[in-house]
Amino acid sequence: MAYIPSVDLVPRALAGDERAIARLLTRAENGTAEARPAFDTLFARAGRAHVVGITGVPGSGKSTLVSKLAKAIRATGRTVAIVAIDPSSPFSGGSILGDRIRMGDLGGDPGVFMRSMATRGALGGLARGTLEAVDILDAAGYDMVLIETVGVGQDEVDIARAAHTTVVVSAPGLGDEIQAIKAGVLEIADIHVVSKCDKPDANKTIADLKNMLMLGMVAGKPAWRPMVIPTSAPQDQGVTELLAAIDRHRVALDTSGEISARRAMIDERRLIKASEEILRDRFEQHRHGRLAALLGNVSRREMSPHSAATRLIAELGEYA
Amino acid sequence: MQSNGDRIRVIIAKVGLDGHDRGVKIVARTLRDAGMDVIYTGLHRTPEEVVEAAVQEDVDVIGVSILSGAHMTVFPRILDALKAKKADDILVVGGGVIPDDECEALKKLGVKEILLQDTPPAEIVAMVKRVVTERGTR
Ligand code: B12
Ligand SMILES: Nc1nc2c(ncn2[C@@H]2O[C@H](COP(=O)(O)OP(=O)(O)OP(=O)(O)O)[C@@H](O)[C@H]2O)c(=O)[nH]1
Ligand SMILES: [Mg+2]
Numbered sequence: 001m002a003y004i005p006s007v008d009l010v011p012r013a014l015a016g017d018e019r020a021i022a023r024l025l026t027r028a029e030n031g032t033a034e035a036r037p038a039f040d041t042l043f044a045r046a047g048r049a050h051v052v053g054i055t056g057v058p059g060s061g062k063s064t065l066v067s068k069l070a071k072a073i074r075a076t077g078r079t080v081a082i083v084a085i086d087p088s089s090p091f092s093g094g095s096i097l098g099d100r101i102r103m104g105d106l107g108g109d110p111g112v113f114m115r116s117m118a119t120r121g122a123l124g125g126l127a128r129g130t131l132e133a134v135d136i137l138d139a140a141g142y143d144m145v146l147i148e149t150v151g152v153g154q155d156e157v158d159i160a161r162a163a164h165t166t167v168v169v170s171a172p173g174l175g176d177e178i179q180a181i182k183a184g185v186l187e188i189a190d191i192h193v194v195s196k197c198d199k200p201d202a203n204k205t206i207a208d209l210k211n212m213l214m215l216g217m218v219a220g221k222p223a224w225r226p227m228v229i230p231t232s233a234p235q236d237q238g239v240t241e242l243l244a245a246i247d248r249h250r251v252a253l254d255t256s257g258e259i260s261a262r263r264a265m266i267d268e269r270r271l272i273k274a275s276e277e278i279l280r281d282r283f284e285q286h287r288h289g290r291l292a293a294l295l296g297n298v299s300r301r302e303m304s305p306h307s308a309a310t311r312l313i314a315e316l317g318e319y320a
Numbered sequence: 321m322q323s324n325g326d327r328i329r330v331i332i333a334k335v336g337l338d339g340h341d342r343g344v345k346i347v348a349r350t351l352r353d354a355g356m357d358v359i360y361t362g363l364h365r366t367p368e369e370v371v372e373a374a375v376q377e378d379v380d381v382i383g384v385s386i387l388s389g390a391h392m393t394v395f396p397r398i399l400d401a402l403k404a405k406k407a408d409d410i411l412v413v414g415g416g417v418i419p420d421d422e423c424e425a426l427k428k429l430g431v432k433e434i435l436l437q438d439t440p441p442a443e444i445v446a447m448v449k450r451v452v453t454e455r456g457t458r
Contacts, residue, residue: 091353092354094352094357115376
C-alpha cells in the first residue's frame, strides 16, 4: 500500500470518511511533519464543535460516564466524537488503552467516533497531539467532542486549557480524595459529577463537595456557578441532568461573552505548547552539534547553564 | 514515510461469549512492553464492532484471541467486514485454542498468522513486527 499524502486525506476527512479521519488522527498523535499543512487547513475549518473535558482520578468512572453521555447526546440528534487518553509506559513507550472496554454500547452508530490516545510521555493529563485531534474531529463535523483525560491527581489541569466545559468526576469510597484533589483539579470544574451514587458513602462525598463549593463562592452574580450532579451507571441516573448542565454551560459562555476568553486561553496554551515542542525537537536534532559544544563550555565553567541556554536558543533560531 | 513518533498500533479483541481472558491479557502486556500501542476491546464484542473499532483506531493489526471454538465463523466475519469497509490493509492475526487443520484453513482465507498455547512472548512480538513490515508503510 502506498502512503496517502495528508493533504489528500483532508477533503475526505471533511466529508466524514472514517478511514481518512482515523489516519489523520494517527499522524497527529505521531507528530508527523508531512501532515503539518493538512493540520493547518483543518485548524482553519474547526471551531464549531462544543469541546467537553471529562477528568478525575483513576477508576472514578470517566469512561463509563462518557459512554452514557455519548448515548444521551445521540438521543438529541447531535453527533459526537470521543478522544480517550491513557498513559504510555515510561519503560517501553508502549501502552494498553482500555477505555473502550466501558464503551461497548456505542458500537454500530455512525454518529459516534471513538479514538484512544496514549500520552507518550506528555504530562498534564492530555496526550501530544490531542488538540490537533480535536481540530480534525471538529472540522469533520462532529457536533460535540468529549475528551477523557488520563486519571489525574493534583496538578494535571491541562484539560481546562483545552475544553470549553470541564467536568470533574469524583467517586465515593476512594479515601479522603476530596481533600487530596481539591487543590488543583477541583478548581477547574465547571460541573462536578459524583459518580457511583449507588454506593452507600456517596451522600458524604456529595455533601463534602457542596460544602467546598460554598466556601469558594464569590459575592455577586457570576455568569456560572459550578454545581454537583450525582450519577449512577447501573441505575442509569444523572446523565440527562449532566447533559442539560453541559448545554446550559455552553449557553452561559455564549451569552456572557466568556467563550471568547476561553478560546483565547486555549489558543495561548496551544501556542506555548507548540513552541516548546518545536524547541524540544530542535534540541534533539542538534544534540550532537551545538548542544555538545555548549555543554563543553558549561562543564569547564566558562559559561553558566543559563547563559548557554540563551545562546543555544538564539542559535537554534538561526537554523529554523 | 516514517517520523520519530511512529508506533505499531494493535487492537486486541475477544469476540462472542468466550470469557477466557488470561491469554489476551498476556498478549496485550507483551506487545505494550515491546513498545506498541495496544487497544483492548474488552469481552463479548461482535466481529463487526471489532472492525469498526479497528478502523476508528487506525490500527495496523487486529489480534483476536479465541478459545471458544467459534473461530471458523468469527475470523471469516472479521475478514468480510474489513473488505466491506475497504480496510483490508488492516492485518488479522489470532491465537488461543484452534485445531491445526483449521489454522491452515483460516490462513488460506487471509488470517496472517495464528499462535497457540505456550507461545513465548518474544515470538508473539516478532510475528506482529514481521507482518507489519511485510505489509509496508501506508
Ligand atoms: C483456564 C481455563 C478456563 C477458566 C478461564 C479463566 C479466565 N478468566 O481466562 C475458566 C475456568 C473460567 C474456564 C471456563 C470455561 N472453559 Co475453559 N479453559 C481453561 C484452560 C484450562 C486454560 C486456558 C488458559 O487460560 N490458558 C493460559 C493462556 C495464557 O493461554 P492461551 O489463552 O492459550 O494464550 C496463549 C496463546 O494461545 C496465545 N494467544 C492467545 N490469544 C492470542 C491472541 C493473539 C492475537 C496472539 C498472537 C496470540 C494469542 O498467546 C498466549 C500465550 O502463549 C483451557 C485449556 C487449554 N488447554 O487451553 C480450557 C478451555 C479453553 N476451556 C474450555 C471450555 C469448554 C470452557 C467452558 C465452556 C467450560 C464449561 N462447560 O463451563 C467455560 C466457558 C467460560 C466462558 N465464558 O467462556 C475448552 C474449550 C473447548 C473448545 N475450544 O472447543 C478448553 C480448551 C478445555 C478443553 N480441553 O475442553 N476455562
Ligand atoms: N457501582 C458503580 N460502579 C461504577 C459506576 N461507574 C463506573 N463504575 C465502575 O468503576 C470502574 C472504573 O470505571 P471506568 O469507567 O473504567 O473509570 P475511569 O475513570 O474511566 O478509569 P481510568 O480511565 O482507568 O482512569 C469499573 O469497574 C466500572 O464498572 C457507577 O456508577 N456505579
Ligand atoms: Mg477510562
